[in-house]
Amino acid sequence: MSNVLELKNLRKSFDGEVVLHDLSLEIPEHTATVLIGASGSGKSTLLRCINLLEDIDDGQILLDGQEISDPFVDVDLIRRRLGMVFQSFNLFPHKTVLENIMLAPIKVHGKDPDIAKSDAERLLKRFDLLDKADQYPDRLSGGQQQRVAIIRSLAVNPRLLLLDEVTSALDPVLVNEVLSVVRDLKSDGMTMLIATHEMGFAAQVADQVCFLESGNIIERGNAAQVLHNPQDARTQEFLQRVHEAGRL
């Protein structure tokens, strides 16, 4: 299986404070990789670096074998191949649900507006949101907004979907409706890199789990290994704390 994404010795610091140390990771096609770790461990920074929203200090990022951390690369072209979903949804409040979804296919990919519309409607229908097509985001619940945000990033057929704690801003009842969308994508074979605090969900979808602490991958393996039989003391302690908080 070929790797969609490959990180080689990635390093990133903010104002001298190192957030990611010498981080390496491979994400094979059609697999889901889950990043776990305490807040501030570097999960979000890692996703933002991959999406070229942050400059890296050292190392390489390869997307389908192409080095995208090269200064001469056209970032707009790279971002077309990546989808990203944010913790705070970041829907465009002045556009309807349908307009939010159609914007990139029409303006970035030059899709015919009628085709973009029918494609958007098909996605909305699939995730039970068709009745919200003409609503503005502020009329939707948090869970609905996040599902729309996921659909918006799917509408451009990304090679890799980056999910940055997509349920952290939601109350527990709404968490599951968003996670079930991600499970659906997983069964479609979407390649994903997921930062999350939902360990039960991680156990269900992850082909690969990485435990991050202070910008290092401390432990890495399949879900059963890392989540149920962690070898490193720091992973054990983190999972213990999560367990006590009732999230496992």
Place this chain on the structure above:
Amino acid sequence: MSEQKTSTWSPSSREIERRALNRAINRKKAALAAVSCFLVLGTLALILVTSPGWETVKRTFFDIEYGREVLPTVIKGLWINLQLTIIGGAAIGAIALGLALIRITKAPALTPFRILATAYVDIFRGAPLILIILLVGFGVPALGLKGVTSNVIFLGTVAVVLTYSAYVAEVIRSGILSIHPSQRAAARSLGLTSGQTMRFVVLPQAIRRVVPPLLNDFVSLLKDTGLVSILGVTDAVRAAQINASRTFNYTPYVVAAALFLLITIPLTRYTDRAIRKRMNSQNSEGAI
């Protein structure tokens, strides 16, 4: 279900009692307000009209006959102010948007333009409008350049546009900067270029946000067009001045002021309403 509930519900005796009490309290409050208004405002009016100088004041400022006589000329003048406001306003909007975008952009090739735009805004925002009007209105014709008009209405408009473009550019720029960076991140991660992000995502939200301050500037603009009268443009202010200095009766000024207020008060009321509406909708915008 819910219809049934509302149709079967009738207020309890305690609620009926409470409503009657509330009505009584409200009646008392309204009566108190009316009495207080009558006393305070009535006393002020009484002092005004019984004061020894009142007749002179009335004759000098509120001569109804004379006011009626000068009304057509002042209205004709106001028409110039309105035209100046509309045409100038359109030019200001376009120039200000350009200035704001140039000041925001980070493109290295545009650095000289960014420096020029910043200098422009600093100068025209900081210098008194009346000086700019004098400089442009009298200074430019004094150059005697070929092909440059000496039409004072045109030059006056240019001066006002130069100054207000700087004000409005800053309002638009602050609107753009007020849009949360996460909106830009979302747009860029969808593959939109920085130009598309500005055009389709940031600017539409920014302009909506600054509509109330822009309306404020529009009202100021209308008032400040009165300043072009110093160039000899026969606008409402100048028309009033000509008549007042002819008779030493100042009613024409009051007429001009009343005409300006007739336009500006509804506009400011509308602005206040727009601001209040924005405040109310702010809560629902919080999550996005």
